[in-house]
Amino acid sequence: DAGVIQSPRHEVTEMGQEVTLRCKPISGHDYLFWYRQTMMRGLELLIYFNNNVPIDDSGMPEDRFSAKMPNASFSTLKIQPSEPRDSAVYFCASSPPASLSGGYTFGSGTRLTVV
């Protein structure tokens, strides 16, 4: 199993541009999570999906952020328009059903820099 795959690994973009981050969860995991990590705020949950349906998006900072999960093997996090304060490492994680004890498997993250 290749684990949770995120792309790109690094993204540098100019303020105002649209940014799309991608995630492929582990096959069979029915939960998918998007996190943001910064030095100041630590690890923040943005949104999570269960069986492709968004369950809790209360962590999404603003309307500039949106996330989709069109099928069980793909999710995107989009920022439009991007701002310098969006610079962070964005992690995707997936997990098996809540009845199991496997915890989360994280991807390697996308380091976003908005200049």
Place this chain on the structure above:
Amino acid sequence: GEDVEQSLFLSVREGDSSVINCTYTDSSSTYLYWYKQEPGAGLQLLTYIFSNMDMKQDQRLTVLLNKKDKHLSLRIADTQTGDSAIYFCAETLEGSQGNLIFGKGTKLSVKP
């Protein structure tokens, strides 16, 4: 409310034992986890403990759970420089549908 607290930093000498502590507030936690994050990488699940256990050992790692005090600890025996990383404590709550609550992480520095 739900909250997971950890000290931010720990420094030890190579070969010593490290003990990273964590407190949580919700007594209905079902599983408690320790994750490790190395520089430039994602979080890696190290170990977990079910809330009806009080200890779990896995090679150099020992997890102790004091449910009465809502205190979780991770002991790393014979700490090596490769153990330098940020360690996150996390809990999952009964009925939370798999949503983990993370602490802010403890940065472990191992000095030669």
